[in-house]
Amino acid sequence: MSMSSSPGEDLLAIEEAANNFLSQEYDFRRRNIYLQGTGNVERSLWRRFADLGWLGLSLPEDYGGAGGSAVESWMLLQRLGAYLVLEPYLSSVVVCGWPLVTHGRKQVRDRLLPELIAGRIQLSLALNEPEGKHPNIITTLATPMDGGWRLVGHKSVVLGAPTADYLLLSARCDAQRIVLLIRPDDAGVMIRPYRLIDGRTAGEILFDGARVGPDSLLAVGPEADELLDVARLAGAFGCVAESVGVMKAALAATVEHVRARRQFGQALSGFQAIRHRIAAMHIACEEADALGWRAAQAYSLADPKERLAAIAAAKSDVGQSARRVCEEAVQFHGAIAITDEFPVGHYLKRAVVNERLFGNSELWTEHFSKAVFGWP
């Protein structure tokens, strides 16, 4: 198949539309108001995301989506990052929606995806556990009982959990992995909600003998493994896309600042040491954008190893470099960027969170080495 090196006009149109909407409805002042909310009042915005076609952008037309591929989401997610959008788009649409296109019980998918695309529900993947860093280790136990399951365990730092209508829960059942679809208000499910440092919601989920019925089964065994793999890759890719948007926004703010701000009789942009470091920030943005774009395109490749390699390469690079670019942005802005009133520090927060979610740079460098060189 033929691949392009940069987004074409159709994709740029998505970017422009997103900018138009977000600059109106999600400027930094409005965002601060949303941030004061409980995390659940913005369903009106969520429904507008649906109206804008964002929720179904890369989901199949059969379910009411636009049938796009990952490159369309690549454009949108960058904007959601750049505007520091708090809604659980990543956790709901990308991490849960994308795997449901191809994996899981068909009845469940056919029911959930149209609801998701229409903006009527939000989803969250309950995967991480407190014990280990490695997401493959699952200790939450699903014991078969009365045709359904009894759940005991603890899921930690679950992105989007507090507002989710459904949770995709990974658990161990006998020697296999299993993915169940449960509701936060199922008996025996307790969520401790909080915000992350970047303002997005997350929570601890405790299962103390919760009981769920037989219809909650989503996938089991190899099917569950694959679903979780797809979800993790989607999560990594989504973090990359958001963070590339974040770092570009941080760079743009910094360029504007150093041109305007004067010190010792000249604009900051006149100091060569600063100029060279801003050149380095720009290069980091270009490299990150190139890797993210390649990862987005890799979603259309038949070769799953190349897809893994492309996403791993991007997550490995962008995690760190987005944070470093944002640290530089803070440094060049000076003390103003240490205040919570000013957007630049929030770019750094978002970059920090995205660097760590779904595996950090070191982990994905290992994934890359394994996929490409066969190194253990």
Add this chain to the structure above:
Amino acid sequence: MSMSSSPGEDLLAIEEAANNFLSQEYDFRRRNIYLQGTGNVERSLWRRFADLGWLGLSLPEDYGGAGGSAVESWMLLQRLGAYLVLEPYLSSVVVCGWPLVTHGRKQVRDRLLPELIAGRIQLSLALNEPEGKHPNIITTLATPMDGGWRLVGHKSVVLGAPTADYLLLSARCDAQRIVLLIRPDDAGVMIRPYRLIDGRTAGEILFDGARVGPDSLLAVGPEADELLDVARLAGAFGCVAESVGVMKAALAATVEHVRARRQFGQALSGFQAIRHRIAAMHIACEEADALGWRAAQAYSLADPKERLAAIAAAKSDVGQSARRVCEEAVQFHGAIAITDEFPVGHYLKRAVVNERLFGNSELWTEHFSKAVFGWP
């Protein structure tokens, strides 16, 4: 005990004397002439080193030395690095001489050390083997035979081997390690000599059934282990000291160059990006000097763990930072530094070799973690 934070006047006098001699007898032009030699003609210089008191500087007075501690050598070794001295001071005096002060059979030590201090012999430690990076793995076999040993094995990249009068050889004998003192002209010992990229001599040593007599025994078992440990630490420390001298010299040359060289109508030293990077070079030199100084002082500490930690910290840092400072020096000098006629590239060569000898930064970072944090 009381420790000072910087060298006092007595130590500065050693530095000054070394500078006086080397700037006369070992300027870069003369060095190039020495470099054209076979590697063995400079015994006249070696004997002058003895006359200057350098060979016995940190060796006991009983053997004719000056009875100094490691801090005296710290001053001298930096100068030997800064002047890119080719003589096997490090391999002979530091790597072999220092452990012989405290370890090995007394008859042998009593015979060798006075000869070494008087400049009549050179020594070399045959430790590394081609199989592994880790110096603890010894496969060279010493089989007891007729009261002596039969030797089969291969020692690789042995610093100073081509000019050594005696080799300290590590080998395996039954389940223990053993250190033997052999001569390069012993039957069955073959040396393939070469220069390293920095001009110092080294060689491969092949033992194909060589036979050595009972009097060649230097140490066996735990005594051999200790002797080799002391030698490795001494080698690491010596590389640090040399490289700190090298990086200071590279910085000094760079400072001179950027002040003199004009581009686009101003001195290079007027460009802020260059100024900040030269500040970083200076900081790297200060940090390296501080760690090296602390390591030199640690030789006087009773606590062997702190000595190991101090030397490991220094080798871990200085290996990399000396190379990076020299790479910057080359970059700022431009094309002239790519020519072999100009000293700056030779600083880089020396830094590269010292970074790798006796274990690289990564290895010594691990040693440090183990000694200080108990990490595996």
Add this chain to the structure above:
Amino acid sequence: MSDVPVADELGGFRAEVQRFLVSALPPELAARTKAGHTLSRDELMFWHRTLHGRGWVAPGWPTEHGGAGWSILQRHIYDEEAARAGAPSIIPMALTIVGPLLIAHGTDAQRTKYLPRILDGSEIWCQAWSEPEAGSDLASLRCHAERIGDEYVVNGTKIWTTFAQWADRCMLLARTATGDRQQFGITILLIDMKDPGVSIRPLPSLDGMHVLNQVYFDNVRVLVSDRVGPEDEGWGLLKSTVGHERILNADVGRARALLDRLIRTVQANPGAQPGLRSRVARAAIRLRSLEVLVMRALDSPDPANASGASIIKLLGTELQQEASWLMSEALGLYGLPYLPDVMQNGWQNEIPIGPDDAATVTPFYLFWRKASISAGTSEIMRNLIAQQVLGR
């Protein structure tokens, strides 16, 4: 981690400091400091008064003014031991700047009026220096004081004023004249924060805490008797007083406390990745070199102007920033929740989310990006270092 070697004769002093800390520092307070909790005003002032009781609250002041009269080396030793023990850092402005300035350049009346209340903690001070358009280039400040009779009338605004919300008094840099040299025409005034025309806008930091403020002066009247030194000459007075602080600002004691905490975090987390461990070791190695550089600066005849002072400020802050990041990374996902109540009060009756002291770590990392910005940005430090090496 081993101690940096220190001359014997101060061993006795170190032991005295240790004894005091053991007896005077409540374990709960030490635990809160070590866990990085945001301390309350009461907690900070409790420790201020405790130090005052021991005569140590103003370590650098001469004894005749109620100070401890310590050398900079003794101050360094105290800082080290205090950080190790988990003693809080008290609110510093009055003790490190205002006091020394008054002692050197104030009038007897000013000293009599202000110093005792600084020492006993009955008045908290802030320093109003930076302005929205004058940060690193402090001399370009514009907040203006006009002399009218025996008063100055101050108009303008100051920013990044630490603890202005608690301050009773303020040391202000105001412009009284403009000329060719920006440094000329700056005057130091002492202001009562309760005076009419003084108002404060809180500036919450990235960690959500309230430390920084913007202060507005709207026709605030100050008696000429509350001017320190001659009119227009404040810049020179200030430069001659701030001196030492750059070395102590590196706060090796705090860096070591941070690193110790980092190492405990990594130890407690056997899954920590090898790359992270290696970076932790590198940070520990850099701390060792910083310790030697600090000792060298302190041993030099004029520590304040020792050529190493800028390097120490730069390295010290970089190292603290690196350690705070590594600690956040070592916590993995548990470094991400934002729990402001827990940052202040610790876990009360709930089961902690993640390790006990996790909540303070990433917010500290975020707030502490400030370290390379305040008290001379890292860029200014590099300019100074380059000047020492290259001239001009």
Add this chain to the structure above:
Amino acid sequence: MSDVPVADELGGFRAEVQRFLVSALPPELAARTKAGHTLSRDELMFWHRTLHGRGWVAPGWPTEHGGAGWSILQRHIYDEEAARAGAPSIIPMALTIVGPLLIAHGTDAQRTKYLPRILDGSEIWCQAWSEPEAGSDLASLRCHAERIGDEYVVNGTKIWTTFAQWADRCMLLARTATGDRQQFGITILLIDMKDPGVSIRPLPSLDGMHVLNQVYFDNVRVLVSDRVGPEDEGWGLLKSTVGHERILNADVGRARALLDRLIRTVQANPGAQPGLRSRVARAAIRLRSLEVLVMRALDSPDPANASGASIIKLLGTELQQEASWLMSEALGLYGLPYLPDVMQNGWQNEIPIGPDDAATVTPFYLFWRKASISAGTSEIMRNLIAQQVLGR
């Protein structure tokens, strides 16, 4: 490593290049190139003539002048495949600079006289641009040409002249006038290296090899008919011609070949440390991003001036330097011996010291520090990038 995605329509071209390389490139030569041996003049000229036989020796020239008329994308594809196959890089100066310059700005007589002998390899060219006091700031050059009748008389010296020792002819930048703008008054002259007054001083490089030279001109006489373009206007001609080269200079093909060699070295060395492996992976990841950036630049309407060109030059050379260092490091102690004969001729009848191709690695690392210096230093690239981002 996977290929960068490329539009279908060039698949046929790539296959054609591959077929040619398989049939025309002797395996021994490919092996020597891949092992990094220093190739002889005969080997380089053999490959020059082979390419000439296929019509590909001047890929960027228009076909009417005997070139291949390739687009820059085709040239990139050729470079990739050539690097992968182990084809040598031929002596480039005449083909990438002199030829395009004569085609654009030369006279018919100059083209007729010089181009055929460039193409068939019967004349080797060097370019004499830099001077001891004019490196990055090339326009400050001082080598001087004085017009006397229908001749110029050249006096001065040039440095870093690659392969001057083999060159039959030289393209010289000489100063013919001085004025307010340094760029004015530079004239391009074509010189026969056998002319009286031309002499050469070899400048061995850090790897001990002889590639660079200093060239002296002592009253060398050049006919006005050997001037390219108008007097004093050489700078503008040159700038309009050098264009593309910056993207191709990044030489992604070579970077990938280096990285492939690096990965083989690491694979063959199971003791390679985890830190090293992780840095190798990082380099491979950066190569991926460079591939996309190069494709973007090549896809843009004006690749030579695409804003990415400076980034590509900077990243490409950094990546090659990093890969060459990592390869040296992966060899451990066997990266240290200096064996100049083996660098040129490989191991003959001896047992190799260390891995077969170890001898070329560290010398290449040393020599290749040049990559961030020549053809625009990394500092100049950063200046250009900053200008694009920040203006001014």
